[in-house]
Each structure stands twice: as C-alpha cells, then as structure tokens.
Amino acid sequence: MNVPMKGEEVADAIPANVFAEKVTEVQHYTDRLFRFRITRPSSFRFRSGEFVMIGLMINGKPLYRAYSIASPSWDEEIEFFSIKVPDGPLTQHLQKIEVGDTVLMKKKPTGTLVHDALLPGKRLYMFSTGTGIAPFASIIRDPETYEKFDDVILTHTCREVAELQYGEDLVAQIKDDPLIGEIAAGKLRLFNSVTREDYPRQGRITDLIESGELFKHLGVEPLNPEVDRGMICGSMQMINDTKDLLEKAGLREGANNKPLEFVVERAFVG
Missing domain, CATH: 3.40.50.80 (Nucleotide-binding domain of ferredoxin-NADP reductase (FNR) module)
Structure with missing residues (x-):
C-alpha cells in the first residue's frame, strides 16, 4: 500500500530543486473535482497561466504530475484545481490531503498559456x-x-x-x-x-x-x-x-x- 509521507520524513527526503509547502485550504466540489491552496515560497515567481510539477512523497519517493497554477501571479498563496482519479498514481492520494499536509512543488514553472x-x-x-x-x-x-x-x-x-x-x-x-x-x-x-x-x-x-x-x-x-x-x-x-x-x-x-x-x-x- 502506498502511504504519503508527512512532516520530518518529507523534509529529509526532498531534493534541492523542490519546495515543500503546507496545505492551507481544501474544498471538494463533487466526487470528481476539488481545489486546494498551499503556502507560496517567497522566491517563487511565475507568469499567470503557467503550470508546475507538484507531488507527494509516496513510500519514500517523490511522485509528480503537471498542474496548472490556478492562482494569479500576485497571490500570496498557490491554488490548484484537480480531478479525482480513483486509481491515479498521484491523484488517488492527493484527493485525501488535509490542511497542514505537505505538498511538493518543483521550482521551475513553464507553459504556453501566457x-x-x-x-x-x-x-x-x-x-x-x-x-x-x-x-x-x-x-x-x-x-x-x-x-x-x-x-x-x-x-x-x-x-x-x-x-x-x-x-x-x-x-x-x-x-x-x-x-x-x-x-x-x-x-x-x-x-x-x-x-x-x-x-x-x-x-x-x-x-x-x-x-x-x-x-x-x-x-x-x-x-x-x-x-x-x-x-x-x-x-x-x-x-x-x-x-x-x-x-x-x-x-x-x-x-x-x-x-x-x-x-x-x-x-x-x-
């Protein structure tokens, strides 16, 4: 069974090119859709419309997927809007996150919707x-x-x-x-x-x-x-x-x- 890591386990395992941020809000809309917000690193910059790789530590290893950033470039937090996939490698775990949990985010945003x-x-x-x-x-x-x-x-x-x-x-x-x-x-x-x-x-x-x-x-x-x-x-x-x-x-x-x-x-x- 894959179990997301929390707290100090995450801090010890993340590489230098990744931020470890805290979940600040979670809202579920349907059994298929939810949104969540995480803290924003002071050094993180992006253009509105770009995406970034986010993920969780699963059994000691990071698992990432590309997610568009739903918050504007001026926002003090980072927002994401996600589908729930029951057997999705990442989303089966991501849909269960709660306020205070840790989400990994790579430091380089990119994208063409700018x-x-x-x-x-x-x-x-x-x-x-x-x-x-x-x-x-x-x-x-x-x-x-x-x-x-x-x-x-x-x-x-x-x-x-x-x-x-x-x-x-x-x-x-x-x-x-x-x-x-x-x-x-x-x-x-x-x-x-x-x-x-x-x-x-x-x-x-x-x-x-x-x-x-x-x-x-x-x-x-x-x-x-x-x-x-x-x-x-x-x-x-x-x-x-x-x-x-x-x-x-x-x-x-x-x-x-x-x-x-x-x-x-x-x-x-x-």
Whole structure:
C-alpha cells in the first residue's frame, strides 16, 4: 500500500530543486473535482497561466504530475484545481490531503498559456473543459489581461452542472475583488455548458462554435484573426478539435518564442 509521507520524513527526503509547502485550504466540489491552496515560497515567481510539477512523497519517493497554477501571479498563496482519479498514481492520494499536509512543488514553472505567446488583439477567448479551467482561473485574475484585451471570454464545458461551480464562484468573486473587480467589470464574461444534463446551454464547445450558438449568445461576430485571440486547455480530443476550428477560421498557433493568434496547453494531470 502506498502511504504519503508527512512532516520530518518529507523534509529529509526532498531534493534541492523542490519546495515543500503546507496545505492551507481544501474544498471538494463533487466526487470528481476539488481545489486546494498551499503556502507560496517567497522566491517563487511565475507568469499567470503557467503550470508546475507538484507531488507527494509516496513510500519514500517523490511522485509528480503537471498542474496548472490556478492562482494569479500576485497571490500570496498557490491554488490548484484537480480531478479525482480513483486509481491515479498521484491523484488517488492527493484527493485525501488535509490542511497542514505537505505538498511538493518543483521550482521551475513553464507553459504556453501566457500573454507573451499571443499577438495583441481585441478579444481573448479561453476555451476550457473540466479542470482545464485552472490556468484561466489565474489569467482572469491578472490585471494585465484587462489591460491587453477589451473583451475577455471564458468558456467552460463539463459533463454535469455541479462541475461548473468552480468557474461560477470564481467569476462571482472577481466582481467584488478590490484589485481587479473594477477593471474586469464589463470585460469578463463566462459562457458555460454541459454535455450530460439539462442546462440552458448544452453541448460540446466545438459544436457550439461550429453552429454559431456561442457567438450568437455572446453577441459577437465569428472568430476573426484580426481581432480574436485564443487559449485552449482541456482533454486531448477537445484541444485537437478546437485547434482545428481556430485554424479553419484563420488563427495560427503561437508559442513563447513566436507569438501568434492562439495557444494550446498540453500538460496533463494523472
């Protein structure tokens, strides 16, 4: 049986390129989703939208997976939004963490879902499914997002209505946030949909893009490379299908060293 190590056992075993941080908050949304926050090392710097390797000590050995940082770069703590996989090598243990437990975090963040990888534009779309909303939870809480874009649209598609709660809570909290509430007002919009339950907005985001329902609901023109920019994070199939639709509309995939009209994140949790 794999048993996570705690306390001094962890401190003695971690390598120099890893932080050992304490869990400060845990919230479970459904039997499949939860979020947690950990202390932030004073030396840790990242760009909103990046991911980092986090893990636990299991039977004396560290086990890591890539997780997008859900908190913005200015936050005093680090937040993560995770799926629960019953037999997942890491998540079967991670879903049981409690306040005060130790989580390992490697010191080097990275990723492509950052402003630096996009050309300037008018409208930013963030297309997400499930826990793919995590990097966008960081980006929509970053003042730079609203300095660079006039229209900030977060789409979040899940299987069940209850799985939308994290994103809905997030957007509601931003409206009252003293740092970004005022600058986000009138710019940030949430478009969510579900695929397996009755809901006002039903269907995969790719179907809603193709049918034009997304743009009709938002009151905007279809995708246009002159004004629209995109970020994509979700399942592999969703990423590929959404990428195809953006390219069909004339948008090109960019990277940190070559900013263009849209970017994709391919780091996954397991």
